Structure formats: C-alpha cells, structure tokens
Amino acid sequence: MTPFARLTESLVAALVVDLPAALGPWRGSTLYTVCLGTDSDPMTIVPMAHTEERLAALAPGADEEYLRWCWSEWAEGLAAPSVAAVTRQMEALRRDPALGDARARSGGCFRAMIDALDDERTRAAIRSVDASWDPVLHLQSSDPGGLDALHGRLSVEQLNPAHPRQDLVESLRRFMA
C-alpha cells in the first residue's frame, strides 16, 4: 500500500467515526452535500455539510447557487477530532521529499481525500444517520484556483456520476468552473 493509500485508509476510518457523531443532530433534515474542505497546499482537512433547511435560512435574496456550495458561507466545519488527527499524517506526507516533488505530493494528498469520500464505508457512515440521505459529495478548497481547483472539479465527477439529483451536480459544476 502506498503512503497516499494509507492516508486514504486513515481518513476513511476517521470519517466513519466523526461523520455519524457530527451529523446525528441533523437527522430528518434534507442533507444535500457533504464535502471535505481544504486549502491549496493542502494543509487542512475539514468535513463540511449543509442542509436545505440551513440554506433557506441564509441571507434571502443572495446568490442561491453561491450560498449552496460555498462552504465558507455556512459556518465552521463539523466537529471532527479523528479527522483532525489525520491532518497531521497528511502534513507529514506533504513534506516528505521521498514521495516526489512538492506538486506530486500535493496531488497525492488531494487524490487521497477524494478517494476517502469515494469509499463505500464513508457513504455508509453518512447513511447510517439517515437512510434517506444521498448528498452530493465533493472536495473544495478555500483557494479558488490552481491545482486544488482542478481536483475540486475532478472530485465532482468522480464522486457523483450516478447521483439522482444531476441538477444539483450540474449546479456544483457551474460553481466550481
């Protein structure tokens, strides 16, 4: 197993612990997205989620598509102590010159995060809170351009190919483009 695959495994294990606990109070709401928030290096991993009910409570009259997908408009991230510990593992990989140049290491970290969201155990952990939930999944950086934007856009395609709400997926594509 490669170091980045081990990162994915660690992150899946952390998400399986943290997501049910963090999302439990939202049972019965309409959860439309779960994402991993990160930054351009990447240095952080912060699980984020949002519901239609919370979206409706945000500034009426504002750009709905922007508010729907821009996690910095929602609130702080979900409480995720296990994921926070994995952030340190990612930081070690990002700084390890044995794993290639800086660009390759960043790319490996981005892909590991996407693969963790793509893992059936992660999806099952979300559904374990509310069996009706089938949120649009994605990776989103706080920095708008560059390699992290590419991986954000690729995450939309990898994680939602057969999502029943393709209108939402298309909306996210527009937001990320």
Next chain:
Amino acid sequence: MSALITPTDLQDEIANNPKLVVLDVQYTLSGEGPGLYAAGHVPGAPFVDLDTVLAGPAGEGGRHPLPDVETLQDGLRAAGVQTDSVVVVYDQQPSLGAARAWWVLRWAGIEEVLVLDGGLAAWRAAGGPVSTEPVEPEPGDVVLDPDELVALDADDAAATAKLGVLVDARSPERFRGEDEPIDPVAGHIPGAVNVPMAELVTDDGRLRPAKELRARFGQLDIDEVTVVGTYCGSGISAAHTALALHEAGVEADLYVGSWSDWITDPSRPVATGE
C-alpha cells in the same frame, strides 16, 4: 474575451499603446525559428526562443517541459517585458509557437497576452511592415508569479481522461499508434479523444471562428463546465488546442509534458486504435 488580435488591430495598438510589447516566437521542430526571424519580423519585435526561454531542457518531463521561472523571467526581461506590459505574441503561422507563449506567459502570471491570429503571414497579407533588422529592446522589469494556470502532470492527465475530456491534438495516425515519427512509443493516453490541431485552423493558418470551434468541441460534449485537458507530443500543439478551446469559451488545462513525458514511465498504459 478573445485572446486573438487581428493584424489591423495590432497595427493600431503598435501606434497607440505604449504598454504594448510584441514578441516574435517563430518556431519549427527542426530549429528554424532564428532563421525565420532573421528573414523577417514585425518591426521592433524581439525574438523569443521557444526551446530555451519557453521550455526547460528536454529530459525528465518531456521534450518541452516548463522552463524554470528564473530563466523565463530573464528571457522576458531581455525581450523588454515590463510588469504592466500588454504582450502580443506571433509566429510564422499557424500560431503553434505563439500559443505556447500565450499559455506559458499566462501560467507565469502575465495577465494580458494576445495572439496575432494568422501570424506573420496574416500580418504580411494585411500590408504590415516587415523588418530584418536585429532588435535590442530596453530590458524590462517583469516579475513572474507562476502557477496561475494548471499544468497537468501525468496523474492529472489520466484523471482528466477518466473523469472529464482529455484532448489529444496530434495527427490521427499518431493518436492511433500507426505512425510515430518522433517518440519511441506509439499510441495515446487511454480515454483521450483525438482532435487534430489541423482541424482547428483555416487554410491560411487562422483559428476557425469561435462558433465553429464551439460546434466541434460540442461534438465531444465539451462545454464551459467540463473538466478539459489537452496534450500532444510535447505541449506545443496542445497549447494551440487550449487557445482554440479558450476561443470557444472553455478553459482547458495543459499537460505540458504530454506524450513525450507520459512514455517515460513504462508502467503507464498505452492505448492504440481509435
């Protein structure tokens, strides 16, 4: 906004825009750029060598990897590029070298870069003056800030082929792996689609009109939200395809190393046929 400028508009800009810098990027695979420049160029336009300024040394990363930033910055300063310059690039035609310059300069953080549509041939046809005099511009002060555009690596290119659209700009024969005149391995990146660069230009070397380009890329279900990457042999024709996509309203990422980088790792898969 279009990245193209017509010969007539360029003549106006040369006359009226003091921030304008015109760069000659005439280029051929066999190294005839300097000779073409000596035989004729837009008056006042210095020559910028694609092989040594707009690309790093061949080797790891392909035949024309990205240049190191210091080399690029030195080359552009020597060509008179200032921090606030509006840069116009051209080659003989059909804008392969110019498109590479357009992409690399924007990657390096220069915001306003335009391509003379149809190149020096169109300039001459429009009655533009041509000089054979050497040009030694006042050195510029541009400070580059790279990574403004996404340069795909091999893993990114593979992901784009799988999850978006990866456009191979080479000839159909090279794409299918039937004829490989340059690289030691023939074929293409699995999942890529072939849009030969030659399809995107008119007989006189201009880019086809935006409407036609949109229709051509639309046949591949490419629109403004599609994740699109381009590659070719070594990131020159593919920059031209990225320019064509830009004119069609689609921002594409460039796999600069392209096929010449892809095949340096024998574990990477190679597809042949359609």
